[in-house]
Amino acid sequence: MIEEKENIQFELTHELIEQVEMLVANSDDKALKLLLNDFHYADVAEILDELDLEDSIYVIKLLDSETTSDILTELDDDTREKVLENLSAKEIAEEVEELDTDDAADIIAELPEERQAEVISRIEDDEHRDEITELLTYDDDTAGSLMAKELVKVYETWTVAGCLRRIRGQAKEVTRVHSIYVVDKEEKLIGRLSLKDLIVAKSEQKIADIAKENVDFVNVADDVEDVAKVMAKYDLEAIPVVDNLQTLLGRITIDDIVDVLKEEADKDYQLAAGITQDVEADDSIIELTRARLPWLFLGLVGGVGAFLIMEGFQNTFEKYAVLFFFTPLIAAMAGNVGVQSSAIIVQGLANDDVKGSINSRLIKEMLLAALNGTILALFLFLFVWATKGEFYTALAISVSLIAVIIVAGLIGTFVPLFLDKRGIDPAIATGPFITTSNDIFGILIYFWIAKLILNI
Numbered sequence: 001m002i003e004e005k006e007n008i009q010f011e012l013t014h015e016l017i018e019q020v021e022m023l024v025a026n027s028d029d030k031a032l033k034l035l036l037n038d039f040h041y042a043d044v045a046e047i048l049d050e051l052d053l054e055d056s057i058y059v060i061k062l063l064d065s066e067t068t069s070d071i072l073t074e075l076d077d078d079t080r081e082k083v084l085e086n087l088s089a090k091e092i093a094e095e096v097e098e099l100d101t102d103d104a105a106d107i108i109a110e111l112p113e114e115r116q117a118e119v120i121s122r123i124e125d126d127e128h129r130d131e132i133t134e135l136l137t138y139d140d141d142t143a144g145s146l147m148a149k150e151l152v153k154v155y156e157t158w159t160v161a162g163c164l165r166r167i168r169g170q171a172k173e174v175t176r177v178h179s180i181y182v183v184d185k186e187e188k189l190i191g192r193l194s195l196k197d198l199i200v201a202k203s204e205q206k207i208a209d210i211a212k213e214n215v216d217f218v219n220v221a222d223d224v225e226d227v228a229k230v231m232a233k234y235d236l237e238a239i240p241v242v243d244n245l246q247t248l249l250g251r252i253t254i255d256d257i258v259d260v261l262k263e264e265a266d267k268d269y270q271l272a273a274g275i276t277q278d279v280e281a282d283d284s285i286i287e288l289t290r291a292r293l294p295w296l297f298l299g300l301v302g303g304v305g306a307f308l309i310m311e312g313f314q315n316t317f318e319k320y321a322v323l324f325f326f327t328p329l330i331a332a333m334a335g336n337v338g339v340q341s342s343a344i345i346v347q348g349l350a351n352d353d354v355k356g357s358i359n360s361r362l363i364k365e366m367l368l369a370a371l372n373g374t375i376l377a378l379f380l381f382l383f384v385w386a387t388k389g390e391f392y393t394a395l396a397i398s399v400s401l402i403a404v405i406i407v408a409g410l411i412g413t414f415v416p417l418f419l420d421k422r423g424i425d426p427a428i429a430t431g432p433f434i435t436t437s438n439d440i441f442g443i444l445i446y447f448w449i450a451k452l453i454l455n456i
Contacts, residue, residue: 020047053086097124155184
């Protein structure tokens with residue numbers, strides 16, 4: 001009877017960190033191994049991220065490479081960089097030999113070029129070394145940079161019985177078998193099999209007779225975002241990668257795509273917040289300043305622009321001072337509507353939900369903004385008229401609000417569509433760029449219409 005192991009729910013606590021630190025300080029290797037063996041490698045990585053660098057390195061060198069190789073992939077980027085700096089080329093080579101080729105290539109790619117060559121030369125498995133070297137040649141953000149060379153492939157001429165014998169050896173190198181890929185004698189991808197297809201087939205049947213020809217695949221040069229869209233659309237756990245000649249090169253699994261989606265979401269969120277570089281909360285003040293300052297400067301320029309516009313309407317303020325007090329409301333509504341419109345378009349572009357021409361989108365947004373603006377303007381008109389008793393002032397402010405909302409909606413729709421057409425990340429349009437531009441246009445439209453209606 002197999003003894004059931006208790007499922008330990010991991011929780012990173014101050015007490016746990018202190019316990020690990022104490023065991024390291026006392027060099028109690030046996031107790032430390034016993035403690036960490038109860039946790040998943042991702043949990044151990046979380047622990048190491050909280051330790052001093054020396055303690056983290058001590059743990060890495062204590063545990064066997066089969067365990068620590070997986071831990072390295074889960075470490076925080078900064079922690080992993082520091083750990084790798086303190087490991088020898090031979091020690092790093094021992095780690096990457098335990099990893100799948102895609103993870104191994106990712107680890108090596110983080111090293112300086114001279115160390116990359118030294119680590120690669122220390123890898124004893126020739127095939128593993130050659131495959132990692134190949135993966136390092138592909139450009140970042142392409143399918144080739146994400147794929148792993150480990151997969152199970154069979155030839156169309158094999159019988160089912162012969163295939164089962166041969167794939168046992170291949171499967172040992174693959175963490176999880178999602179699909180079996182069928183190739184011809186020239187290594188070109190021609191189909192796929194599931195394990196179920198193979199198991200239920202008759203032993204003497206040819207693989208070509210039971211293979212499914214409608215296999216989804218991506219090209220090695222495809223953008224990773226396009227790969228993510230294909231896998232999400234067809235709900236795939238893995239997808240094969242081919243070259244221009246349809247030669248099977250590797251496969252991409254869903255865990256890599258999840259990482260891509262997370263990175264893209266983080267980048268888009270930072271762009272929307274007005275941060276131009278990939279930074280984290282623990283980065284230095286200089287790095288954070290470089291990331292934030294450009295958009296803050298844009299906001300400053302926008303504020304100066306708004307000041308100059310308001311200064312040009314100084315005579316309007318002197319006669320109708322009430323207009324001044326509604327300026328923040330107009331600017332806020334312009335910024336909010338612009339961000340709403342751009343956020344919807346950016347999300348639609350990311351999900352391939354934006355169809356039709358730019359003109360049709362602008363017309364739809366104009367009608368939507370006009371409806372929303374009219375409803376809000378009616379409420380504002382009644383409020384100003386009731387509190388100030390000035391019909392034309394209330395009318396000027398309300399009509400301005402409608403115009404400002406329409407213009408803000410059009411800008412929020414047009415800018416991300418225009419950026420996307422130019423190959424620029426449209427997420428930039430959901431941040432300070434839209435808010436600042438709409439503030440300026442909003443104030444200008446507000447005072448121009450007010451001056452026109454009030455005949456100032």
